[in-house]
Amino acid sequence: MAMAADGRTLAGALDDGRIALWNTADPDRTGRSLSAQYPVYSLALSGDGTILATSGGGVGWLWPTAASGRPRALTGHEGGISEVAMSADGTTVIAAVNIQIPGPAPGEDRDRFSLWAWTATAPAVPRRLTEQPGTVDQIKVSADGKAVTGIIRHSSKNNEVWVWRTGDPGTKLRLSGGHRISSLRDDLFISANGATVAVRADNQPGSRGDAVVVWTVDEPGKPRRMAGDVDLRSAISISTDSKILTRTPDGTGLLLQGITKADTPLRLTGQQGIIDQIALSDDGSTAAATTNDRGSGSQVWLWDTAAPSRPQRLSGYVGGTIEQILLSGAGRGIDVLTAAEESGQTKYDQQLWHWDTAAPDRPRELTGHQGRLSRIEVSANATVVVGSGDYATWLWRTSTDERARLLDGYHGPVHGVALTSDGRIAAGRGKDGTVWRWDLTRPAEPSRPFIGQRLAITEIALSANGHLLAGTDARGTVWIWDAASPLFPGRALRGTHAQIIGLAVSANGRTLVGFDGQGTIWAWDTSRPDQAARILHRLHEKIKDVTLGANGRVLAAATYSAGVLVWDPLDGETARSFTGLKGEIDQVALSANGELLAGGGSGGEVWTWDIQGSDQQLGHLLAGHRSAIANVTVSTDETTIVSADSDGHIRMWTVAAQGQIGPVLSGYLTSEQGIALDDNASTLLATDSDGNLHLWQMATRHSMPACVTLAERMRRTPEWKQHLGETSVQEACHP
Known part of the structure; x- marks a missing residue:
């Protein structure tokens, strides 16, 4: 991911080879999707956001970010491009080409690389900068495009740092003191004028971080190891005038120092606790750091470097351990990402906070995102904050109180689906515990998130009329959302001290039931969300699955040893038991009128019962599956049953003929909630083993005679x- 200096353009590389471009000034508009030939390996954006350079599959491209622009390939060079970099002004593009020359015998191949330069206006006319032994791990270009630095890897040697300047064949920067160069991303720095290079190096054993080694390019044989160490989790903090921020080896303070020995380090102190993460503004006038102390918890501190012993403690937030801190380039805003901890393991309960440095006691919590954020970015002027996780990207504007804007929907696997009775609206649970809404009548429209919860959602239930979505989170708390308006935050229901592990909702969305791990079934009237849950039944059996029919007048529960129990939850009548010939019933489903009950067995059997008919407890067998049934569903009109087994096979059955219809569908998700069916069996939704959604539209009721x-x-x-x-x-x- 890359952001322009003014925060208006955001670019991200997707796993499927596409490149997403967004105008952050208009986040509700669908971003452009650039189709690269291969998955993107490296990406660089000019400072003004007008030009994007990418590499992937050995090919380099230049993309004008304007809607009318067409990509141009970088050509005229020799070999496949592995890495690209671009000057801040967008005029110069540098590409690294790694090649392997066959040796005289197996295992004696030689690695060589070459560097090529293009001007953005002439992508077919390259200039070879160098060719020499080794493999390029990283390259960086100075802001003016006149100098390039790179980390070069050798199979039997320590990594090396080289610099190439206009008209210069290349200079190796000598390393001393036993340091080894890191090859991690963002561990290489070159100043705007190309005169200074810095790199992260492995520190001595026992240190809390890594070291920073700095060179002035005119003195390549005089490396300087900066005092203190740098944060292992973030990029090197260097100002535009080449001042470097490190923390003292014991973590009790910060050191702001220039690159020459004549520059006396400035010690920043006054905070309480041991310093963890650090950040520095572009001009070096503002520094920030976090401390994590068992007594006082996580704290954020801000220094004006003109007053190095009088930091301000940023207050007003309630959060857990700080995972990441960012200071905007102009020093006007600070953003921190926190995560709660339980039993030493970080949960999804993340919070993102933003401070205007002029008001250190009034933070704003940035809300509205779903799922875990792994990375945050802030524009230089602190007006735009972007957070990204594995499958979604979110945007906040710090000048407003608006919640997060989702950029172009969810791009990850789906592990659970639900469908309205008319087949128009679908809800899905992402692999990361997020929850999403799709309008199936508008397949080109991005998915929309259901928001408000902090923890991962583990199960969902959608009312047939499309009015209510319910879900349970990782702690067993039950949430409900207005399914027609996903941008309104959901609310947590109260009244249970138990962890709810399964849910069912009536077709009209008025009744919601859930069960815990001890066999207790709870119920909520969703029209009165402030009322506590009531206990419907305390069974002597543990429950596997529940379902509701007849707008909540029929409740069925699959148990471990008592078969399927069915009763009217409002009358409190004695439960009736329904069983199959062999094996346990794991999954259950009811028709909308509550008359047809279907169950899936551990032996691969699908059973049906007419619960309004005779007192016969033994159902009709639908045979064909060869492994345990993972999911079963009934169409609202009671004509069709769909079942999925643990081998990923989906079968459709006609209730009238008690037989299979259509071919077996293979390769689909084997967990619960992997299939959904609409009211007249004209729409089937299923997730495959990779988490992709598949939709079938049947024009007639399976073309039955x-x-x-x-x-x-x-x-x-x-x-x-x-x-x-x-x-x-x-x-x-x-x-």
Whole structure:
């Protein structure tokens, strides 16, 4: 991910090879998607955000970020491009080409690299800067494009640092003192004028961080190890005038120092606790640091370097351990990412806070995102903050109180789906515990997030009318959202001290039930969300799954040893038990009217019961699966059942004929909530083993013969009973 200096342009490389471009001034507008030929390996954005350079699959490209611009390939060089870098003014592009020359015998191949330079206006006319032994790990270009530095890796030697300047064949920067050069990203720095190079180097054993080694390019044989060490988790903090911020080896203070021995380090002190993470403004006038102390917790400190012993403690936030700190380039804003901890393990309960440095006691919590953030960026003027996780990117404007804006929807695997009865709206649970909404009538429209929760959502349930979405989070708290308006935060329901592990919601969204790990079933009236939950039943059996029918008047629960229990939750009647011939029933589903019950067994059987008919407890068997049933669902009109087994096979069954219809679908998700069906079985939604969503639209009810369609409608009438008795639909149509 890269952001322009003014914060208006944001670029991100996606795993599928596409490049996403957003105008942060208009975050609600869908970003441009640039289709690269190969997954992007490196990406660079000019300071004004007008030009993007990328590499991938051995090819380099220049992309004008304007909507009318067309990409141009970097050509005229020899070999495949592995890395690109660009000057801040966007005029110069540098590419590294790594090649392997076959040796006289196996294992004797030689690594060589070359560096090539283009002007942005002439991408077909390169200039070779150098060719020499080794492999390029990183390259950086000075702001004016007149100097390039790189970390060169050798198979049997320590990594080396080189600099190439206009008209210079290259200079190796000598390293001494036993340091080894790191090859991690963002560990290499070159000043705007190309006169200074800095690199992160492995520190001595026992140190709390790494060391910084600095050279003036005119004195390549005189490396200087800066006093103190740098944060292991972030880039080197260097100002535009080449002042470097480090923390003292014991963590009790900060050191701001120039690159020459004549520059006396400025010691920044006055904070309470041991310093953890550090940040520096572009002009070196403002420094920030975090401390994590068991007694006082995490703190954020701000120094005006003109008053090095009088830091300000930033107050007003309530958060856990600080994971990341950023100071805007102009020093006007500080952003920190915190995470709560439970039993020493970081949870999803992250918070993002922003301070205007002019008001250190009035932070603003940046809210509205979903899932874990792994990286945050802030524009130089502190007006735009961007956070990204594994599958989504979020944007905040610090001048407003608006919640996060999602940039272009969710791009990750889906591990659970639900569908409205009309097949128009789908909800899904992401691999990272986030929850999303899709309008299936507008497939080009990005997904929209359900927000408000801090922890990962583990299970979801959507009412058939599309009014209510419910979910349980990692602590077992139950959340509800207005499914028609996902931008309104959800709310947590109260009244249980137990951890809810499964949910079901009535078709009209008014009744919600959940069960815990001890066999207790709880119920909420969602029209009164402030009321506490009530206990419906305390079973002597642990529960595997629950389902609701007839707008909450029929409740079915799959248990470990008592089969499927069915009762009216409002009347408190004695539960009726339904079983199969063998194995346990793991999954259950009810038709909308509550008359048809379907269950999936551990032995691969699918069973159906007419619970409004006779007292017969043994159901009808639908045979065909060869592994345990992971999911089963019934169409609202009671005509079709869909089941998925643990081997990823999906089968569709007609209730009337008690047989399979259509081909077996293979390669789909084997966990619960992997399939969903609409009211008349015209829309089927399923997730495959990679978490991709698949949608089938069936124009007719599986193109059933007219006899079967008519018989299905007639079989519950008195006339059928009078003239055909116990004849099944299949027997009536196929004598």
